[in-house]
Amino acid sequence: MDELTKNEKLGDLYAYYGSLLTQGQQDYFEDYYYNDLSLGEIAANHEVSRQAVYDNLKRSSKILENYESKLHMKQDYDKIENSLADAVLAIDNNDQQVAKAELVKLLNKMRGE
Incomplete structure (x- = not known):
């Protein structure tokens, strides 16, 4: 590094x-x-x-x-931030199925699952 x-x-x-x-x-x-x-x-x-x-x-x-x-606070935050960015990108690209999947993944990460 x-x-x-x-x-x-x-x-x-x-x-x-x-x-x-x-x-x-x-x-x-x-x-x-x-x-x-x-x-x-x-x-x-x-x-x-x-x-x-x-x-x-x-x-x-x-x-x-x-x-x-x-x-793991930084690691967990980074994962949540990346999932949110993926969901926003999918929404911007009008891909509702991917957006929904990314948002579900994000919610699960926030719950600690």
Whole structure:
């Protein structure tokens, strides 16, 4: 996975689970991924070593990925969003049978079936 894709994935996971991180983890994560600060800049701002910032970011990333592996919130949302997009496309194409099937699939996913 290239760096941009990894950063986008982490940003998405942060949107779902970021509030479950400690305030310090949130601060480092936002400074690095959203405010585009370097490890050195973050370290200077928080009066810690670059290694401490690096370790914190690695730990936070693993925590976010662990939450997703257990809770599947992003994965489930993506599935629902894709089914909805397929249903809308079928409606736009005037294919009522496909639209109905996609909407039924969407409702079943939302119910957890």
